Amino acid sequence: xxxxxxxxxxxxxxxxxxxxxxxxxxxxxxxxxxxxxxxxxxxxxxxxxxxxxxxxxxxxxxxxxxxxxxxxxxxxxxxxxxxxxxxxxxxxxxxxxxxxxxxxxxxxxxxxxxxxxxxxxxxxxxxxxxxxxxxxxxxxxxxxxxxxxxxxxxxxxxxxxxxxxxxxxxxxxxxxxxxxxxxxxxxxxxxxxxxxxxxxxxxxxxxxxxxxxxxxxxxxxxxxxxxxxxxxxxxxxxxxxxxxxxxxxxxxxxxxxxxxxxxxxxxxxxxxxxxxxxxxxxxxxxxxxxxxxxxxxxxxxxxxxxxxxxxxxxxxxxxxxxxxxxxxxxxxxxxxxxxxxxxxxxxxxxxxxxxxxxxxxxxxxxxxxxxxxxxxxxxxxxxxxxxxxxxxxxxxxxxxxxxxxxxxxxxxxxxxxxxxxxxxxxxxxxxxxxxxxxxxxxxxxxxxxxxxxxxxxxxxxxxxxxxxxxxxxxxxxxxxxxxxxxxx
Amino acid sequence: xxxxxxxxxxxxxxxxxxxxxxxxxxxxxxxxxxxxxxxxxxxxxxxxxxxxxxxxxxxxxxxxxxxxxxxxxxxxxxxxxxxxxxxxxxxxxxxxxxxxxxxxxxxxxxxxxxxxxxxxxxxxxxxxxxxxxxxxxxxxxxxxxxxxxxxxxxxxxxxxxxxxxxxxxxxxxxxxxxxxxxxxxxxxxxxxxxxxxxxxxxxxxxxxxxxxxxxxxxxxxxxxxxxxxxxxxxxxxxxxxxxxxxxxxxxxxxxxxxxxxxxxxxxxxxxxxxxxxxxxxxxxxxxxxxxxxxxxxxxxxxxxxxxxxxx
Numbered sequence: 001x002x003x004x005x006x007x008x009x010x011x012x013x014x015x016x017x018x019x020x021x022x023x024x025x026x027x028x029x030x031x032x033x034x035x036x037x038x039x040x041x042x043x044x045x046x047x048x049x050x051x052x053x054x055x056x057x058x059x060x061x062x063x064x065x066x067x068x069x070x071x072x073x074x075x076x077x078x079x080x081x082x083x084x085x086x087x088x089x090x091x092x093x094x095x096x097x098x099x100x101x102x103x104x105x106x107x108x109x110x111x112x113x114x115x116x117x118x119x120x121x122x123x124x125x126x127x128x129x130x131x132x133x134x135x136x137x138x139x140x141x142x143x144x145x146x147x148x149x150x151x152x153x154x155x156x157x158x159x160x161x162x163x164x165x166x167x168x169x170x171x172x173x174x175x176x177x178x179x180x181x182x183x184x185x186x187x188x189x190x191x192x193x194x195x196x197x198x199x200x201x202x203x204x205x206x207x208x209x210x211x212x213x214x215x216x217x218x219x220x221x222x223x224x225x226x227x228x229x230x231x232x233x234x235x236x237x238x239x240x241x242x243x244x245x246x247x248x249x250x251x252x253x254x255x256x257x258x259x260x261x262x263x264x265x266x267x268x269x270x271x272x273x274x275x276x277x278x279x280x281x282x283x284x285x286x287x288x289x290x291x292x293x294x295x296x297x298x299x300x301x302x303x304x305x306x307x308x309x310x311x312x313x314x315x316x317x318x319x320x321x322x323x324x325x326x327x328x329x330x331x332x333x334x335x336x337x338x339x340x341x342x343x344x345x346x347x348x349x350x351x352x353x354x355x356x357x358x359x360x361x362x363x364x365x366x367x368x369x370x371x372x373x374x375x376x377x378x379x380x381x382x383x384x385x386x387x388x389x390x391x392x393x394x395x396x397x398x399x400x401x402x403x404x405x406x407x408x409x410x411x412x413x414x415x416x417x418x419x420x421x422x423x424x425x426x427x428x429x430x431x432x433x434x435x436x437x438x439x440x441x442x443x444x445x446x447x448x449x450x451x452x453x454x455x456x457x458x459x460x461x462x463x464x465x466x467x468x469x470x471x472x473x474x475x476x477x478x479x480x481x482x483x484x485x486x487x488x
Numbered sequence: 489x490x491x492x493x494x495x496x497x498x499x500x501x502x503x504x505x506x507x508x509x510x511x512x513x514x515x516x517x518x519x520x521x522x523x524x525x526x527x528x529x530x531x532x533x534x535x536x537x538x539x540x541x542x543x544x545x546x547x548x549x550x551x552x553x554x555x556x557x558x559x560x561x562x563x564x565x566x567x568x569x570x571x572x573x574x575x576x577x578x579x580x581x582x583x584x585x586x587x588x589x590x591x592x593x594x595x596x597x598x599x600x601x602x603x604x605x606x607x608x609x610x611x612x613x614x615x616x617x618x619x620x621x622x623x624x625x626x627x628x629x630x631x632x633x634x635x636x637x638x639x640x641x642x643x644x645x646x647x648x649x650x651x652x653x654x655x656x657x658x659x660x661x662x663x664x665x666x667x668x669x670x671x672x673x674x675x676x677x678x679x680x681x682x683x684x685x686x687x688x689x690x691x692x693x694x695x696x697x698x699x700x701x702x703x704x705x706x707x708x709x710x711x712x713x714x715x716x717x718x719x720x721x722x723x724x725x726x727x728x729x730x731x732x733x734x735x736x737x738x739x740x741x742x743x744x745x746x747x748x749x750x751x752x753x754x755x756x757x758x759x760x761x762x763x764x765x766x767x768x769x770x771x772x773x774x775x776x777x778x779x780x781x782x783x784x785x786x787x788x789x790x791x792x793x794x795x796x797x798x799x
Binding site: 380457459477483 | 531532537539541543544551553554555556557575576614615617618619620622691692693774
């Protein structure tokens with residue numbers, strides 16, 4: 001009993017010194033966790049740059065195991081160009097060959113990878129938005145705008161490819177399955193996209209082309225306005241007009257320079273890659289080859305005959321810079337790896353074809369000019385508006401057509417659509433153009449019938465929600481919370 | 489000896505076995521393997537949904553797409569007794585524009601069904617062109633209104649004047665005169681045609697075979713002068729086609745080949761304008777031209793020229 005007073009003192013001491021949160025949840029010293037990482041403005045900027053890393057993806061030649069890394073936009077042509085009438089896979093083997101025949105399954109690995117890549121962009125953006133106040137005050141609005149631009153960019157891709165999708169705009173805690181797996185109507189997804197992009201327009205400047213900028217946000221928002229269920233044509237026209245009036249961008253005189261002089265005057269937003277650097281390079285340049293195969297597959301984005309027919313009429317000097325006719329097939333040449341030489345026969349592709357540095361062009365000035373005409377057309381079938389025809393003709397004249405002799409007195413929807421097709425071929429625009437112009441089903445059902453792709457039907461305009469996501473979602477009344485699209 | 493007994497017994501056993509086998513029917517033994525036993529009730533039931541898209545060439549022809557889940561059989565009812573069991577049928581609503589309730593009943597292989605009815609809106613979304621008239625307010629020179637004549641006549645469209653309408657192009661009051669297009673004795677055409685004659689010409693593109701209105705304002709001075717037979721007048725026409733030679737345009741007008749011809753003969757004096765709306769039906773090509781001229785001993789004016797479709 002002599003010791004009882006010591007015990008009382010000890011107990012009292014314990015009860016007086018209250019345990020802080022950190023006492024029970026100590027921050028580890030030996031590893032970095034996000035709560036300890038973001039301490040300075042530079043750290044937040046690193047977090048912002050990390051979002052771009054998710055878009056850039058990991059080259060499949062660097063890490064061939066698809067379960068260990070995402071490909072970012074490096075597979076995007078499969079989900080977009082291959083599902084349009086522009087291009088196809090060279091062979092019929094493997095899941096990459098399913099896209100052009102409208103055979104994509106819910107367990108397709110490339111489709112699933114793209115879904116994961118875009119959500120990775122979204123989660124990284126959501127995460128950094130929690131730490132914005134760590135940054136210097138003058139940078140906070142800009143950083144938030146940049147993260148929201150990228151979040152909108154990812155959602156815009158997802159909503160057009162998959163339809164209703166889970167809408168996640170905050171960091172998700174373990175066990176919060178509801179927001180991760182509840183599909184939200186397309187209309188609400190677009191509301192989120194528009195809000196994010198409007199903030200980006202108001203907070204960003206035009207300092208960068210390989211990062212978000214005011215013009216990139218304006219251009220993307222214009223495209224969103226032209227795509228969302230209730231169109232906003234006047235808003236889109238105004239945004240395009242703002243980009244045109246800013247005089248910050250111009251068409252390259254030579255079409256080839258758009259692709260081989262990186263971040264040129266025409267580029268508004270590009271995702272950069274570095275030649276020869278295994279961690280910063282891309283695989284798609286190599287995969288677009290087939291006859292003299294540089295990639296690890298048999299050849300992707302092989303050009304369809306009916307695109308060549310349109311090039312012959314509307315291509316002008318773009319034709320010889322867009323694809324090359326090998327004896328048995330035509331292949332894309334807009335993204336040839338460094339050191340390629342097509343003046344010799346057979347052509348060569350340099351030493352680094354599989355670690356190519358060609359940028360992925362997300363938005364360029366010619367696209368904005370054509371959107372300007374599209375916005376003025378405002379869903380009509382034709383227009384005689386001279387501002388619309390002026391913008392359309394700027395793109396045509398650069399392609400070698402005559403400003404007067406080739407100027408139409410009346411610009412039709414069909415002319416504009418085919419102009420976008422040949423100007424932006426292999427830049428992953430065609431599928432979205434068809435959807436936006438409301439002709440996807442008409443054109444793709446005819447295309448599928450022509451080429452014998454019997455599995456096409458209207459339901460194939462949406463990709464399946466990846467089966468893996470559905471299987472991870474909780475069971476509610478015996479059914480998975482995350483539902484599948486019709487027809488899959 | 490033992491061996492032969494075993495043989496006899498073995499045969500016995502075989503016969504008994506065979507006989508026994510014939511008495512027992514299989515169904516009793518395998519009853520427990522019937523599919524219903526231990527199978528789960530299907531709780532994931534069909535849910536009907538569909539979308540529809542009009543054909544690009546015929547708005548009445550609708551392509552339906554099934555968007556149902558958990559279903560294998562389809563029954564479409566388009567009304568009026570028309571049905572289909574295709575998954576994605578195409579149906580033409582021969583009565584044209586209107587709202588038609590279409591029902592889709594889907595069922596699974598247990599014949600559990602679900603029905604959805606959607607009001608299908610069939611509408612003609614054609615929108616006629618509203619042409620933009622360049623310098624329709626006549627504020628600028630006649631450069632946008634001229635055409636070359638192979639017979640040597642003046643290529644300019646009119647004389648630019650400060651005595652135009654008080655109304656702006658959008659119809660609001662300017663508070664003072666705007667600029668306008670002017671003709672006089674020297675610029676007169678038809679029976680008073682001469683090398684200085686002026687015709688205002690502008691080619692426009694409109695939707696083919698569609699009702700349009702040509703609208704403009706004109707004023708004729710009321711000074712006393714020797715008038716042509718039939719009186720002083722301005723003439724506004726819509727020509728059939730586009731022209732590169734004014735002489736050809738003049739020839740069509742002279743033989744009455746224009747799509748519409750309007751004679752303006754209200755003489756109210758300078759800057760007192762009369763607004764005119766002339767209806768015409770466009771031709772099959774949609775390529776037409778505005779053709780303005782005058783026969784007048786005194787100054788006359790045209791302003792605010794517009795062409796717009798019937799909506």
